[in-house]
Amino acid sequence: MQIDIIETTSLGDRSYLVSAEGVAVVVDPQRDIDRVLGLAADRGVRITTVVETHLHNDYVTGGLELARTVGADYVVPAGDTVQYARVPAADGDVITAGPMRLEVLHTPGHTHHHVSYVLTDAAGEVQAVFTGGSMLYGATGRTDLLGAEHTDTLTHAQYHSVRRLAAALPEGTPVFPTHGFGSFCSATPTSGTSSTVGEQVRVNPALTQDEQAFVDQLLAGLGAYPAYYARMGPLNAAGPEPVDLSAPRTVDGEELACRLTAGEWVVDLRARTAFAAGHLPGALNFELSTNFLTYLGWLYDWGAPLTLIGETAEHVARARRELVRIGIDRLAGAAVGTPEELAAGPSLGSYPVSDFPGLAQAMAADPDLPVLDARRDDERAGGGVRGSLHVPVHELSARIDDVPSGEVWVYCGSGYRASIAASMLARAGRRPVLVNGSYGDPDAGAAAVGLHSGSVAA
Known part of the structure; x- marks a missing residue:
């Protein structure tokens, strides 16, 4: 058997092509299915089965279109209500594709109906487990995406699901999650790019802590997540339209x-x-x-x-x-x-770019210098530039009037979100200065303005 990883780094997710003896299973495919089709062609395999671990909250699935395109079975957790024909996956079911067998384990937590798939060969030997948003590398999937009223129940369920996986599988079983490579679907930061069940027994909070300690830690680590997540589940339940990657109309x-x-x-x-x-x-x-x-x-x-x-x-x-x-x-x-x-009108817009040492010099010259911190709340809790105004970039549009008029220096953790914020401020008539640098860099980051990560900021 061969397991190919299909990375989608912009979402922090992975899909998988599992193949043996000319047939293949695809796990949690992304919307742009041409990548999967191209890989299957390279491997010389026919996709007979497409499986989902859950109705995804961070992307629109390509599973339905892929299954229809290649004539494969489309397997979706049995408990999820969807508006298309599918093969329901319930706890204990076994899905067969050539010499491959996928045993379904109900592993709620990330969602109520989330399942994992245990891959075995024709002899019944466990080869891998596909854990979706359940057991991640040193973490678990977040449990608050279905609403606050479900979060506590799902967090306790996540603890027991990860423990069920660890108890049911050999320590050497490779673990292949969908989330956890920078995805906001991870409850807490993950670590590493590969792992086994045995390694997770030693490092995963759901397996090293008692239940209440795990629940408390996970809930404390849940920060903001992208607003578009609220749209993904309904789109996936309704059945996404075929993907369109054609070039948009040219605008002069x-x-x-x-x-x-x-x-x-x-x-x-x-x-x-x-x-x-x-x-x-x-x-x-x-x-x-x-x-x-x-x-x-x-x-x-x-x-x-x-x-x-x-x-x-x-x-x-x-x-x-x-x-x-x-x-x-x-x-x-x-x-x-x-x-x-x-350009078809007035002259171009522009604004200065500096760094944290430059910010330190500017603050020394003007202690009242307006500074905007565009990081998330959880980052700000660890410290910030003294006297800076904290407005997370995802709140800036609604709070633009909170930002002083005139020149404003803008920073974040790396410069990326600060650049978005700076462009928003420029459009609103402010005069931003982009602080382009890493807040966590001790040589060029927050230390340059006299504050380290963890310092209390005004």
Whole structure:
């Protein structure tokens, strides 16, 4: 048997292609199924079965379209109510695909009906377990995505589910979770890129703590999660439409200017420093990197016209692929080129870029310097730049009036969220200075302004 990992780093998730003797099973596929189809073709295998561990809350599944495209069985937890035909997976069921057998274990916690799949060969030997959002690497899936009224029940259930997996499986069993590689679906930070049941027995909080200690720790670690999560479960239950990765309509500079004047969502995909050096006034900067999808999906006014600006057609195509993964299927258009090439109106906008040592110098010269901290609440709890105003970037649109007029220095943990915030402030008429650096770097981060992580900030 061969287990291929299909990474989606922008969401912190993994899908899997499991193959043997010319047939294959796919676990928790992403929306852009061409990656799975291409891998199956490379392996020379036929996909006969597609399985889901749960109705996902952080992305739109590609499972339904993949199963229909290749004529495979589509297996979804039996307890989930869906609007399409599927093979229900209930505790104790066994799904067969060639020499592969997948035993279904009900492992509630991340959701009520979550299941894990234990992979065995024809001889009954355990080869792996696919744990979805249950047992992760040094953590578990978060338990608050279905609403506060379910969180306590699901947290206790998660504890017992992880313990059930550990008790049922040999210590050497490889563990293959869907979440936990930067995903907000993880309750607490994960560690590592591979593991076994035996290793998890030694390090996983659900297996090293008593039940109440685990529950208390998990609940204490639950911070904010992207707003678009609320839309994913219903989309997956209804059955997503076939994916569309075609190029959006081309928009010229004159049309861009009209959209910017109207206050529409026009997103510049360039690097944060390039955007700061020169951009179309009114555009927002979501740098096309690992965090692009999470934060655009989090802040986006769902359903509003969305236009992309990319340096190349490839940049636009990459952003398009990312966006369909969370169900942003319809773009108002896209423009390709530099700001200078696309400008059809007044001069370009710009703002300065500095770093934490630069912020320290500016604060020394002006102790009342306006500084904005765009990090999450859990990060702020560990300290912050003295005197800074704390407004998490996902709250900034609603709280823009809290930010002083004029010049404002903006920082976050790495510079990525600060760049989004800076572009929002620029659009609102402020004069941002982007602090582009790592808060946690002792040489160039918070230490440069006299505060270390964990210091109490005013």
